[in-house]
Amino acid sequence: MLVGIDIGSTTVKVVVLDKDKQIVHTAYERHYAKVREKATDMLINVRHLLSKEPIQVTITGSAGLGVAKSSGMGFVQEVYACAGAVEKFYPETDCVVELGGEDAKIIFFGGAIEERMNGSCAGGTGAFIDQMATLMDVTVQELDALSSQHTQIYPIASRCGVFAKTDIQPLLNQGANKADIAASVFQAVVDQTVAGLAQGRRITGQVVFLGGPLFFLKGLRERFVETLSLDRSIFPQNGDCFVGIGAALLAADQSPMVYDEVVKRLRDSQETMETTLHRKPLFASQEDYAAFVSRHSSVTVPKVDINTYSGDAYLGIDAGSTTTKLALITPQGALLYQYYAGNLGNPVRVVKEQLQLIYQLIGSRICLRGNAVTGYGEELIGQAFCLDAGLVETVAHLKAAQHFNPDVDFILDIGGQDMKCFKIRQGIVDSIMLNEACSSGCGSFLETFAKALGYSIADFAQLGLMAEAPVDLGSRCTVFMNSAVKQAQKEGATVADISAGLSSSVVKNVIYKVIRAPQADALGQHIVVQGGTFLNDAVLRAFEQELGRQVTRPAIAGLMGAFGAALHAMSLSLDRSALLTAEALDTLQYTSKPSLCQLCTNRCHMTVNRFDERTFISGNRCERGAGKPKSSPIPNLFRWKYEYLFSLPRKAQGAPRGNIGIPVGLNMYENLPFWLAFLTEMGFDVTLSPKTTRELYNLGQFTIPSDTVCYPAKLLHGHIEALLDAGVDTIFYPCLPYNFDEGQGDSHYNCPVVAYYPELLGANVTRLQDVRYLTPYVGLHRPKDFKKKSMEYWGLTMGVDPATVTKAVAAAYRAHETYQSALRQEGERLVSFARANGHKMLVLAGRPYHIDPEVSHGIDELITSFGLCVLTEDAVAHLATKQPVKVLNQWTYHARLYNAARYVVTQPDMHFIQLVSFGCGLDAITGDECRDILETGGKLYTQIKIDEISNLGAVKIRIRSLLSTIQN
Secondary structure, eight states: OEEEEEEOSSEEEEEEEOTTOOEEEEEEEEOTTOHHHHHHHHHHTTHHHHSSSOBEEEEESTTHHHHHHHHTOEEOOHHHHHHHHHHHHOTTOOEEEEEOSSOEEEEEOSSSOEEEEOOSOOTTSHHHHHHHHHHTTSOHHHHHHHHTTOSOOOOOOOSOHHHHHHHHHHHHHTTOOHHHHHHHHHHHHHHIIIIIIITTOOOOSEEEEESHHHHHOHHHHHHHHHHHTOSEEEOOTTGGGHHHHHHHHHGGGSOOBOHHHHHHHHHHOOOOOOOOEEOOOSOSSHHHHHHHHHHHHTSOOOBOOTTTOOEEEEEEEEEOSSEEEEEEEOTTSOEEEEEEEEOTTOHHHHHHHHHHHHHHHHTTTEEEEEEEEESTTHHHHHHHHTOSEEOOHHHHHHHHHHHHOTTOOEEEEEOSSOEEEEEEETTEEEEEEEOSSOOTTSHHHHHHHHHHTTOOHHHHHHHHTTOSSOEEOOSOOHHHHHHHHHHHHHTTOOHHHHHHHHHHHHHHHIIIIIIOOSSGGGTOSSEEEESGGGGSHHHHHHHHHHHTSOOBOOTTGGGHHHHHHHHHHHHTOOSSOOOOOHHHHHHOOEEEEEEEOOSSTTOOEEEEEEETTEEEEESOSSGGGGTOOSSOSSOBHHHHHHHHHHTSOOSOSSSOOEEEEEOOOTTHHHHHHHHHHHHHHTTEEEEEOOOOOHHHHHHHGGGOOOSSSOHHHHHHHHHHHHHHHTTOOEEEOOBOSBOOOOSSSSOOBOOHHHHHHHHHHHHHOGGGGGSEEEOOBOOTTOHHHHHHHHHHHHHHHHOOOHHHHHHHHHHHHHHHHHHHHHHHHHHHHHHHHHHHHTOOEEEEEOOGGGGSHHHHTTHHHHHHTTTOEEEEHHHHGGGSOOOOOSSOOOBHHHHHHHHHHHHHHTOTTEEEEEEEETTOTTHHHHHHHHHHHHHHTTOOOEEEEEOSSOOHHHHHHHHHHHHHHHHO
């Protein structure tokens, strides 16, 4: 008998082959970090097959190497095990896609074997799917069943489970169909595999799909087949154990062993290397803990019995990302009623049940004078129940924190998936920091591990308080932290040690990844912590240990948003609340259905919510989706620039020489007037690639070689494919190491991606080999050299005479100057309009490509919906006096940002937001410099990071918080 043992990150697979190499047994089970125990038990279960004569064994898998070494048995790398099985059963295979618990890989055959595997992120794996199912409060099997009933696919981030959560949670809060979300989760896995793993190499031919997720989840298989348009896709009958089969086949090269010896070796194997570090205990003794509890329990809220109280009351609701909180208070701020629980993806139902209960409790003795709602579900809940007011979360939390500490200068709120950090200056929110890149410091992070280890979150937290040797787990991706936890368990760490270690990881992530504080004093002198996660004494203690100072945690830390909303309701001074009556609540009918808005290129996936005869539309990025006028009368320079560029003439001057295509992306968004004038003056008609959509991105995602490059660069692959699909046989996209010299910096480079991406496209989009692809190196900053090189290049390439090129060069520079002049004049008109009509102004600063609605996700329209006029950095940068900066100021786009920030500092009615695309390594430096310029000048600094999918809920929090501060 031949035995293959595949020990993966989450499961163990055991395969037995007979002497003819036919499968006689397969088993697939989760090991829950007990790797050796599970492998041993699974071998014992097949004693009847293996105990009669010697056997040959090979171990494989991501967690199998250590077991093989310590047990002295043979090991084979899993790629070779997979290749061995493929060669035997499917010799015509071109590609293998394998998804495991934390690992994902693609193996390309044909010539040398080439493997692509996930590295720093476990997005698109079985653990990713597990997390999404937990978020939706369904099992993985139920998620699969739901996906078969979907009617549409929502765009959901795939690169990280955190981004996916922040896309899914608003959909759940807005009442989106769970079946659609389930299918969208599977589509996100496909997108991650194609864009993140294939990295520019097409998945074609005969494709074999392996691994547990693909074996067990029919909906996932369907998304792969449909997306890849495969004619020959194979899902083996034993796809869950296929690598184990390969290991068993290769076991023929191992020395025979007696069955009992194999079992003994597995059972007795030990790890020989300890890698886990430890921290000092959270508490030295029970007395130490008692003093800690006494100190924090003194910050409390008085409670009044709702059954005997009579008088006025005010209600606050916090509709959070994963939980719903309610606080009913008296005019003196005492608590009459409180509620805190998960919303189970249906906040409307939860709030309705709670309001009905409150009506029963208050009867006629208590008059509900006012109410307010905050949180992610603010608009939905406010519309559903006719609440009196809604307020942004930052303001609600500030009101609550000031109730306990009027001198508060820093607030840290850690919720289920969100971290919010507010610096307070002169009693108002000065700056806001959110966890835009990772949620490994949030409540769901701890809850996930507690459930995985078989504990409730409360019991799990309690265990860590007196742990003697907390493990130092650092601060990492939630999924990969699993591996660190498993390693610690192998080395003897107790559940208590792990609990304490994870609590420390939470606060490390907050301090060093979100706040990025160099020292404790950077946070403030009067720190208030809140949010459900800080009800965990272990997290609170770890936070105080890391900072080296005491902080304030109110006893109602988890209710602070609702409590602050109730205080706001009290400040409204209403005679009576507009809340639905008890009778109206009893008869309230709520339905929701998905809808795709096709009124503009955003193509928003909306949810139409109906509450009796009232309708509330969510998910729309602009007002048109809600049936309101197309454009806001408030000026928006993002919109003006975009419309200007696409209105430019594209037809040749005189008799046409032919047609040339231009992909509209990256720096083309600012150089388009130059190139259109240049080409049309030479006699070429110009075809521009279509306006950007998510569908256009999908056209080119198969040719993207890097998952970490910025989204605007990724989009160019789709623009190229669209031009080729349109039959364009000549495409022009020049390499520009330098930008125009605007005299604002030490030099005027383009960033490397902008400068050289044309060459990357030529190397990765194979269809470009069939057309004329023109990528000359040119320098627009030196007109004389540009004219000389243009005469040489266009004469040799397209036969254009020198005189025509000379005229075209002159026309191109005139067109660029005309555009710059028009832009600045429009900026001046906007400023005059804003000041004449009493509007504040925001400089929405970024790169030329941020005016693309698909790249910016309509953030500019979101800002104008709040009554602010939108300027761009290039409309005001020239108005500032050039001054030295603390960095090497050699990038044109950055120099504009610095100058725009300096100009904003001089204007009383202007404020500044910087847009940053994930994947842009230069923007961290830019952000620090802009922050220094603005904060030194007494202005706020806000940075919004955007990616393929942007969490508009977090964006709204930032913008509304900024607006609230401006108004104050």
